[in-house]
Amino acid sequence: MTGRQRRPRGVTIIDVAKQAGVSPMTVSRVINGDAGVRDEVRAHVREVIATLNYTPNMMARSLVTSREIRIGVIYSNPSAAFMSELLVGVFEEASTRAAQLFLLKGEQGRPPTRDAIEGLIAQRIAGVLLAPPLGEAKAVRAILQEAGLPVAVIGGVVPDAVCVGIDNERAAFDMTRHLIALGHRRLGFVLGNPDQSASIARLAGFRAAVDAAGGGIETQVVHGDYSYASGLIAGEELLGSAHPPTAIFASNDDMAAAIVSVAHRRHLDVPADLTVAGFDDSTAATTLWPPLTTIHQPVRALATEALQRLIQDIRGGTAGDGQPRITILDHQLIERDSTAPPR
Structure with missing residues (x-):
């Protein structure tokens, strides 16, 4: 035998939800006798439960009504500064909510393995908070759906989940407009991981501000992945071009800090020779010289809000209808x- 043999999978809450044409959260509310489900839907779900011979996990159900709630936090983010701020917010809120946290980290920026996630679920958690970028990792969410667990996502928008974030497109628009107002006409933009909706939204905001300027703006867009190392590569590409930008806007502070480093290595003064702007307002923004002009993303508040809403979801305070429940x-x-005007 070359691979690990899996034990047969029984009927799960996700199977019931698919058969009934409703969300797993609706099935959970029918099982728990919660309000907020129409009588005809409740009757249909019960019929499907009987047909599939589904047996709810009574241990998991008891966790919802116990005083202490167990919450899984899954993360895999290349920015240590961002994750530090996010985890502080999660821990502070958990301490006031009688919530016990179980952390699971993916290695080298990748999602955890199925075995690792199933091991987390085996800790009898009642819900999961997904830190960016894992909220948009379909494989991770599929495993959690199979387990019928409520999910909160920070920085992404996905179906049937609590979603908390900022308006990334508007934020990038505001920063780009600021750089143009300073007089810059050659702009560089460093894209984050293109698999993340936040990256695409920030690029859209950058382009919208350039279009709104009415012409005369040269742009160069290069790819990064939110890591410092990718910022170094992006900085070399932009500053080594035939007509380098006079201002570079990076999609996070780690990449912006790397660009400042490249500028110094090329004997460019920041901001006299090159303006650099970031995104997040992490510790990297203020420990760097010069300190970064950046978009303040309230990371700690995002984590606090996501955990609050996840616990409400677990306790049955929010109807699950298959749609994202978004807080901006x-x-x-x-x-x-x-940042400064160009020479």
């Missing part, structure tokens, strides 16, 4: 010393 928090443009 405000962003802010923070102007520091890394």
Whole structure:
């Protein structure tokens, strides 16, 4: 035998939901006798449960009504500064909510394996918080759906989940407009991981601001992955071009910090010779010299809000209808010393 043999999988809540044409959360509410489900839907779900001979996990159900709630937190983010801020917010909120946290990290920016996620589920967790970029990892969410677990996603928009974030497109628009207002006409943009909706939204905001300027703006877009290393490569590509930009806007502070490093290595003064702007307002933005002009994303508040809403979902406070339940928090443009008009 060359591979690990899996034990046969029994009927899960996701199977019932698919057969009944409703969300797993609706099935859960029918099982628990919660309000908010129409009588005809409740009767149909019960019929499907009987037909499939589905037996709910009574241990998991008891966790929902116990005083302490067990929450899984799954993360795999290349930015240590971002994750540090996010985890602080999660831990602070958990301490006030009688929530016990179980952390699972994917290695080298990749999602955890199925075995690792199933091991987390075996800890009798009642719900899962997915830190970016894992909220948009379909394989991870599929495993959690199979287990019938409520999910909260930070920084992404996915079906049948609590989703908390900022308006990334508007934030990038605001920063790009600020750079243009300073007088810059040659702009570089460093895209984050293109598999993430936040990356695409930030690029859309950058392009929308350039279009709104009415012409005369040269742009160069290069790819990164939100890591410092990818920022170094992006910085070399932009600053080594025939007509390098006078201002570079990176999709996060780690990549922006790398670009500042490349500029210094090329004996360019920031901001006199090159303006650099970032995104997140992480610790990297203020420990760098010069400190970065950046978009303040309230990472700690996003984590707090996501955990609050996840616990409400677990306790049956939100109807699950297969649609994302989105909360948008405000962003802010923070102007520091890394930006100035061009020479």
